[in-house]
Amino acid sequence: MRRHAAALVVFGAAALAPLAVRDAYFLDSLVLILMWGALSAAWNVAGGYAGQVSLGHSSFFGLGAYAAALLGTRWGISPWIGLVVGAALATGAGLIIGYLSNRLRGPYFALATIAFSQVLLIVASRWRGFTKGSEGIPVPFRPGFWSMGFTEKAAWLYLTLGVALAVYLVQVYLEASRMGYQLAGVREDEDAAEALGIASRRLKVTAVAISAALTAICGTFWAQYVGFVDPFYVFSVDLSVLFALNAIIGGVGSAMGPFYGSILITSLDTFLRAKLSGVAAGLIGIHLIIYGCVLIVVVRFLPQGLAVGIGQLVARKVRVAGA
Amino acid sequence: MLALEAVTKRFGGLTAVRELTLRVEARDLLGIIGPNGAGKTTLFNVIAGTYRPEGGRVVFDGHDVTGRPPHAICRLGLTRTFQLVKPFGNLSVLDNVMIGALTPIRSVAEARREAERVVESCGLADRAGMPARSLPIGLRKRLEVARALATRPRLLLLDEVMAGLNPTELAAMVELVRRLHAEGLTVIVIEHIMAAVMRLAQRIAVLHHGEKIAEGPPAQIARDPKVVDAYLGEEFALE
């Protein structure tokens, strides 16, 4: 249980928050932190554990968001069904991207994933007949469980907490399971792994597909929460980069890493958006400049992410001081 | 156990392996030698599934495994090591071996036990928790063998496991291979270091320009003029 101490603290605190705090803005921030954490953790399944660095995960996010929104607004189908449909679509897309990952290495795979997400963006934003084109789809609020119409922020908090926990557990499973070990081998040296009997291509595709499905599920929840699906946002490259950014800065090697990244980045993001209004609104984005720079530094000097990296730096200083 | 029937492998205009026919029976210890560029590693790559041959067949245990992917061949019981070792650098020695063990064994706990056993028997127990990249070359080679062993092969292909080892390490490796063979494993060894192969192998096949030019017990090979001819210009000692 000690391994999961951090998770218990973080998720436990989140679970208890609504009891202590009633402020809607605060709870909203928590929902977003958990949501982005879950999204980054989902990315981590493909990017961290399987070593397939994708910069096109917004493809899956958008599919999840659109599936539920379209099914809901066009045919009145419950977003819970939309969730499943979105996840299925994303799994299909994940299989395609997984196939690409077996043909392309490193940066070329990343580029291909960007291209894929942009194709979806263009289709979504131009297909007026089906997706209402560039206007996007407003998701109407209909109270009730089946339409995901929750009036209480706390309900959303527990929902996203559930998703976050699920993705956390998927990562934990990947760390300690047979599949996880085999993936670690594939990540380290694919040829060696193959020679040891690991079906590396199939494994990578599986990991990407799982990552895709999880991302899409988050996409569905997010669309219902925010109430609007904008193709230029849900399929954007910025979003894809953000998933990776959170995970890398927080630490791709651990199940909690992406959540740490999200805590750091999302909270700052929501804080800035709230505090900087009016003239100062122009400063929104300033934290991303910093995060861009932090990414450059972290990826070179603290490859295990800020959390572990800083921990190690501190430990080294303490050791030196004590010596 | 393993039969190569007229196997041919070409790379563009170069024929690396030409109509090679070879048989390996269970419990054999076959050595494959030949000057650099003779096609030895290419042969291993064809057997293990990394390359698909242009001609001929590879039959393992009655199954035609020609052109099947490496992981499938490993699962059938044929495992190979790499000449330029490929450890999972950031993972511990134990984890490295465990990943091999997870091919035949589904349970992680059981695989770990098996890995511990293999690590112990290969003399790597004191480094079990250390990252593989921290190992010197001699121990990396041993890890490569241990990891392959963990897959519970019936036929083991060792690609130049002796290269780069100092005399002590060399003796230890020879001893390890001999012990594995004595315990029932069928082994094919590619080697460039004559002394080791001559001592170990019961039978030796000599490759030159992709063709088998001689095959037989070590003493016979040492006297074969074709073999001496092939190695002309290369320093070696037939001990």
Add this chain to the structure above:
Amino acid sequence: MAALPQLLVSTILLGGIYALIAVGLTLIFGIMRVVNFAHGEFLMLGMYLAFWSFTLWKLDPYLVLFVSIPLFFSVGLVTYFLVMRGVIGASHNVQIFTTVGLSTALQNLALVLWTADYRIVRPWYGSVVVHVGQAAFNLAQIVAFAAAMGFTLGLFAFMKLTHAGRVMRATAQDREAATLMGVDTDRVYRLAWSIGIACVGVAGVLMSPLYSTYPTAGLQFVLLAYVVVVLGGLGDMAGALLGSVIVAAVEVVGAYVFGTAWKEVFYFVLFILVLVFRPAGLFGQRGAETLGV
């Protein structure tokens, strides 16, 4: 068939501009073996340079052109020393996220400084249309094409005829051999990167009268540049030139047949197809991709 001359002309004019972007990228990729995800951001900065010079000081973009060369070359040097130098030999992931981080930082810098509003540069020749036979084209396009061709050919000449150029080509072909020959690879990379950045910055200035300027303007062009570079064979400059024409043709014809709304889909799909089926482009070695070029 009446449309053919127009399509042809449009293709050539567009291709010329894409060539300038792609050629800079080819230089960086071919010599440094780095996929620069931030390439589009320098294009965007070039566009903003032209916009602000025009808006604040009424300077014509074509005047700004001459200043932009040394300016972007310097920007290249600075970013090389601050960011790129340390990651030349690093793993793929480090390289990817270093340039991605750079891209994020620059995009948001533009966002914070100049807001997300779409900006347009409207010089006097922006709306002048020239007719030749059945083809009509915009004067700004012609000038952009001419200037782009001039720079590209100048770059070719530099690479083929000067000593520095030969040294760079040698390093591209075999990094280790070049080092053994005493080539200062750091200097080569510095030069390749800075020239590459200068090219794309200049391209941005040239494009400012033709496209809207906004912080994320770089994205679509950088992807396009990669389509060109991959088609042309990752590091082959002549290939990049040919690739530019092909991509421009796909875009122009696609827009003509399916309408401008869908044209981008074509080169993205083309990109994925090329990466999967002909990864080393039209001239490169087959399979270079999966070998991890």
